[in-house]
Amino acid sequence: MADEPLVLGIETSCDETGVGVVRGRTLLADAIASSVDEHARFGGVVPEVASRAHLEAMVPTIDRALKEAGVSAKDLDGIAVTAGPGLAGALLVGVSAAKAYAYALGKPLYGVNHLASHICVDQLEHGALPEPTMALLVSGGHSSLLLSTDITSDVRPMGATIDDAAGEAFDKIARVLDLGFPGGPVIDRYAREGDPDAIAFPRGLTGPRDPAYDFSFSGLKTAVARWIEAKRAAGEEVPVRDVAASFQEAVVDVLTRKAVRACKDQGVDHLMIGGGVAANSRLRVLAQERCEAAGIRLRVPRPKLCTDNGAMVAALGAEMVARGRSASDWDLSADSSLPVTDPHVPGASHTHDHDHVHELAKDNLYS
């Protein structure tokens, strides 16, 4: 079991209830229940709505994942769960389920980091992660550049957004253009028929004295909104396709430019891109072009593995088991601001009173 651990992973950090099953680096199941439609009329994710949906969806989704994988729960080598970062109440539902499941089955529990999971999921698509790997994570919740030499123990933040996440900018511009929520897919669609050079929108934090790897999308968002409002005020028609294409170009230009630069500066020859925005078709094309020109190998998982899902959590959990990382304790908590530098939340593996309880527990469970 050590090199091909069978692990079930649970993800509830935002609005997707995800349960995945992997064997080592092989994807067996990726079951998802999404509450995105319930959030659409609010124009963003409502935490309480998401938490209620997680509670309802969890048991059926676990069931579905096991059936899809064709495995029995008793054969699992571990249960992994997103311990953070994410929406506190939503995370807590997943953590509660994972703890109860692991405890009832007598399996080790691994509370893992959502961001490290986004990186690790690529193992299911393209095999073992090169070490080191540079990762660009872009979604409605995160925009970060991370460097990892060992996904189970060493993830270093290179840069991050100083204001909005990239996906958030897509949502907000889609709202200004009355295109609905979520904004990513619909902007991508309109942009395909527009001219990316039609309007010169600003590229945030790209000046010579700006931080090299940080991002900013708030200024861009305001510039696009002002441009649209000016058109409307002048009684002119808003060229939706050109606005979408030019806005999208400004975002992906900065993302790919900084990611490639980070690889070059750090001497890293692999770049992986993950997160919901990695599904953006223009981002994939431009990243491919620029990586090729720079001699960097690009790895982007298929779109379904880029958005939040349980398989990514299972993938990282399996790697934790394979590398002998210590399991989490039964008092594992959901940590909405779990630092990106903590790929998982190991248990306290030393001897004091607290451990006594656990010794009892092990006797009582596995005897």
Place this chain on the structure above:
Amino acid sequence: MLLLALDTATPAVTVALHDGTDVVAASSQVDARRHGELLLPAVDRVLAEAGVRLDAVTGVVVGVGPGPYTGLRVGLMTADTFGLALGVPVHGLCTLDGLAYAAEVEGPFVVATDARRKEVYWARYEDPRTRVTEPAVDRPAEIADVVAGLPAVGAGALLYPDTFPDARAPEHVSAAALAALAAERLGKGEELPAPRPLYLRRPDAQVPKNYKVVTPK
């Protein structure tokens, strides 16, 4: 019969094991902010104290609230998942019913718990086994007329003496009472409700300002 009962709908994180006749082991801790951390270790302690394994349990009983949602869901999710893993039934009981069952009051009374936002979750009882109103959430002043003259149990009653001058123990629900009530009703062949949360309020439909931002800045 071996029932594992748990409730996280109030500030109490409470777990008990009941063999159909008696409570075998129990644990109650009051900490409104740490339901998620405390519940599983409490289950573990209770089982260890009774010297049984979780898979000896024949049914799970969970308090379905009403109660503050985040904590409430910890108990419900845990119970649901135990049911899935063990293949045993999961029963729901109104948390207020557990408090009523533990009340030492003759005749009609009220149970009230703290709903925060200056409100209480409450219901009226004919006796400790008989609830006569649906659980509701209200400001104490608004129900003063309906509960006037009745003794009241629970933290919500203790919190608002103007509305509940005759407030009594217990303050918090205990899984031991919940388990005993479930055992009694199951023993009579009654069907217990499904483990569905009693939220009683619609979700705050507000997208936080920095919605969906999960990366710490």
